[in-house]
Amino acid sequence: MHSSRARLLAAPRALVAQSFPSTASVRWQSTAAAPQSSTKTKPKSAPETSPSFVKNIFCGRLVTDQILPYPNVLTEEQTENLNMLIDPTEKFFQECNDAARNDELERVDEKTMQGLREQGAFGLQVPTELGGVGCNNTMYARLVEIVGAHDLGVGITLGAHQSIGFKGILIAGNKEQKEKYLPKVASGEHMAAFALTEPSSGSDANSIRSRAVPSDDGSHWILNGSKIWISNGGIAEVFTVFAQTPVKDERTGEMVDKVTAFIVERSFGGVTNGAPEKKMGIKASNTTEVYFDNVKIPAENVLGEVGKGFKIAMEILNNGRFGMAAAMSGTMRSSISKAVEFAANRNQFGRKIHEFGAIQEKLARMAMLQYVTESLAFMISSNMDSGSKEYHLEAAISKVFGSEAAWWVTDEAIQVMGGMGFMKESGLERVVRDLRIFRIFEGTNDILRLFVALTGLQYAGGHLRAIQTAIKNPTANLGVILDEGSKRAIRAMGLSHSGPLPDVFLSLKDQALDVAKTVEEFGSACESLLIKYGNNVVDQQFQLNRIANAAIDLYCCAAVLSRATRSLELDLPSAQHEKKLATVWVNEACSRARYHIKGSRSGSTKSDFDAMTSISNDLIENGGLVAGRALGF
Numbered sequence: 001m002h003s004s005r006a007r008l009l010a011a012p013r014a015l016v017a018q019s020f021p022s023t024a025s026v027r028w029q030s031t032a033a034a035p036q037s038s039t040k041t042k043p044k045s046a047p048e049t050s051p052s053f054v055k056n057i058f059c060g061r062l063v064t065d066q067i068l069p070y071p072n073v074l075t076e077e078q079t080e081n082l083n084m085l086i087d088p089t090e091k092f093f094q095e096c097n098d099a100a101r102n103d104e105l106e107r108v109d110e111k112t113m114q115g116l117r118e119q120g121a122f123g124l125q126v127p128t129e130l131g132g133v134g135c136n137n138t139m140y141a142r143l144v145e146i147v148g149a150h151d152l153g154v155g156i157t158l159g160a161h162q163s164i165g166f167k168g169i170l171i172a173g174n175k176e177q178k179e180k181y182l183p184k185v186a187s188g189e190h191m192a193a194f195a196l197t198e199p200s201s202g203s204d205a206n207s208i209r210s211r212a213v214p215s216d217d218g219s220h221w222i223l224n225g226s227k228i229w230i231s232n233g234g235i236a237e238v239f240t241v242f243a244q245t246p247v248k249d250e251r252t253g254e255m256v257d258k259v260t261a262f263i264v265e266r267s268f269g270g271v272t273n274g275a276p277e278k279k280m281g282i283k284a285s286n287t288t289e290v291y292f293d294n295v296k297i298p299a300e301n302v303l304g305e306v307g308k309g310f311k312i313a314m315e316i317l318n319n320g321r322f323g324m325a326a327a328m329s330g331t332m333r334s335s336i337s338k339a340v341e342f343a344a345n346r347n348q349f350g351r352k353i354h355e356f357g358a359i360q361e362k363l364a365r366m367a368m369l370q371y372v373t374e375s376l377a378f379m380i381s382s383n384m385d386s387g388s389k390e391y392h393l394e395a396a397i398s399k400v401f402g403s404e405a406a407w408w409v410t411d412e413a414i415q416v417m418g419g420m421g422f423m424k425e426s427g428l429e430r431v432v433r434d435l436r437i438f439r440i441f442e443g444t445n446d447i448l449r450l451f452v453a454l455t456g457l458q459y460a461g462g463h464l465r466a467i468q469t470a471i472k473n474p475t476a477n478l479g480v481i482l483d484e485g486s487k488r489a490i491r492a493m494g495l496s497h498s499g500p501l502p503d504v505f506l507s508l509k510d511q512a513l514d515v516a517k518t519v520e521e522f523g524s525a526c527e528s529l530l531i532k533y534g535n536n537v538v539d540q541q542f543q544l545n546r547i548a549n550a551a552i553d554l555y556c557c558a559a560v561l562s563r564a565t566r567s568l569e570l571d572l573p574s575a576q577h578e579k580k581l582a583t584v585w586v587n588e589a590c591s592r593a594r595y596h597i598k599g600s601r602s603g604s605t606k607s608d609f610d611a612m613t614s615i616s617n618d619l620i621e622n623g624g625l626v627a628g629r630a631l632g633f
């Protein structure tokens with residue numbers, strides 16, 4: 001079907017021209033400042049410079065428009081509106097919702113559902129004229145943080161509904177579709193669900209088999225297929241469904257299958273679901289299989305264009321991921337406050353346990369992880385609110401980082417509380433169960449790491465090719481070549497041409513410089529990988545993981561330096577505390593990033609990667625462990 005397509009994780013994309021000259025003859029380097037609209041230095045064929053901070057670090061560049069100053073796009077009126085929503089939402093979750101009961105019931109209690117409807121919680125981002133609350137992404141993130149602090153099962157019910165269930169209608173629907181569907185989903189009268197995953201198609205989202213064919217008169221489509229693990233699958237009335245559809249290939253003129261997105265109502269007939277799945281966590285949320293049996297979908301229910309559904313699916317997921325980071329930030333706030341209360345009051349060995357270094361390190365690390373996650377969530381939401389379309393990598397990073405941070409923080413909160421944390425009564429046992437899925441769904445963290453690394457490398461490859469082109473016509477592009485050459489010369493002398501990350505508060509200057517230098521090293525490592533492997537870099541997943549980890553650390557560094565700078569400039573009461581969080585975080589994260597960078601390019605780690613491939617192959621061949629028992633019995 002789409003086997004001939006260049007696939008992100010399968011067949012190679014054109015990451016960099018195979019014929020790239022050796023590193024000795026051509027150098028390509030980072031620039032401390034963005035080469036923004038520098039027509040003088042931009043080769044004719046140079047791709048546009050993206051405003052994305054993350055994309056640009058793959059070229060060793062610091063492009064800080066989305067980073068510094070820490071963005072805040074809320075108007076006074078929006079801030080006022082938000083403040084009016086925060087208290088009742090907190091109060092609702094503290095007084096009316098019972099997370100433990102929902103978990104036991106394995107559904108959200110109807111009283112809670114009704115309360116949420118009354119609060120407008122099902123249509124937070126739907127425009128007010130269509131019956132919603134009219135929140136932008138930043139307001140949404142702040143409210144989601146509250147939900148994440150109290151009940152992740154309710155969070156998924158709400159999130160599967162609006163973050164992905166009807167988000168497609170909101171971002172890709174036409175006027176009629178919005179007017180028809182949004183009022184009822186916003187009021188919570190109709191629940192929505194996102195139907196992408198299938199038994200044979202999980203991470204490889206493009207390989208879905210559900211198929212829709214047009215009726216002879218073109219008035220409708222007939223959909224057949226089945227979906228699995230659909231959040232809200234058993235309670236939704238409206239589904240965003242992805243299915244293969246026959247489309248004429250513009251190049252060959254042949255009919256091929258391509259994914260199309262549809263708005264499907266249960267009331268169309270032929271839509272059924274399985275029993276609720278028995279899960280480890282987020283039990284209160286409803287998860288089922290959904291079956292489509294000759295469902296007649298009116299032609300006007302195609303979402304976007306026929307054959308363009310895969311991109312819509314990706315956009316919906318990209319658009320929702322920052323919400324996960326916001327929810328995780330709230331979860332961590334709650335876990336940390338339990339651990340702090342315990343550590344402040346528990347006596348052991350004649351002292352409060354928070355007086356011991358072992359506990360102090362745990363609490364400090366928990367606070368840093370929460371600070372980073374929250375900084376990411378609101379930086380991304382603000383960038384989205386100011387109209388950026390370039391936040392895919394940042395959003396993926398926030399989802400990966402937030403889900404892992406919340407897992408670690410809640411686990412450590414249990415550890416601080418010891419036996420008490422392990423008891424159901426502490427409430428943390430449920431949270432840990434609920435959290436486990438966040439590293440798996442909405443794109444597994446493993447797939448998202450590869451997505452970040454490969455998309456970044458693809459961007460860097462485009463810029464690398466542009467330098468190649470410049471070299472082919474040296475007279476026309478002398479400026480570029482001299483510029484690149486001089487940067488290389490500086491680096492060859494063991495010097496860095498990077499200044500610190502600009503506009504960071506003076507007392508964080510050392511950290512700002514460390515980030516800039518590490519970005520330079522990172523760009524150089526990406527270049528080496530591209531030159532060494534060319535298109536085959538897509539198959540170097542051991543290295544790609546390390547590249548992704550370094551990119552994640554560097555983006556997190558930029559986010560916390562920016563946020564701490566804002567707090568220091570405003571002289572907030574927490575400013576000095578935030579400075580400490582940012583300092584330790586960046587010091588550790590930069591050395592971790594350098595470790596990953598080294599791991600992506602060193603020969604000795606490569607031989608360990610090869611050995612690990614071989615170990616894994618041995619296990620697969622043997623159907624399990626190969627080594628016998630330690631003492632042979």
Ligand code: MYA
Nearest residue numbers: 006007008009155158159160203205206314324441442443
């Ligand atoms: S829903 C199910 C989630 N499933 C996934 O996330 C699937 C993961 N897989 C993928 O994302 C894709 O298959 C990957 C690409 C990334 C592996 N943005 O050939 P390709 C473009 C923009 O490389 P593939 C769930 O879990 C690409 O540039 N564009 O693709 C429920 C190319 O374009 P072009 C993208 O190798 C959770 C084209 O697509 C992206 O097949 C419930 C083809 O690319 C992208 N990301 O695989 C959660 N990727 O042709 C509830 C690719 O122009 C919410 N492309 O070059 C909870 C919210 C929090 C709580 C809220 C409380 C209120």
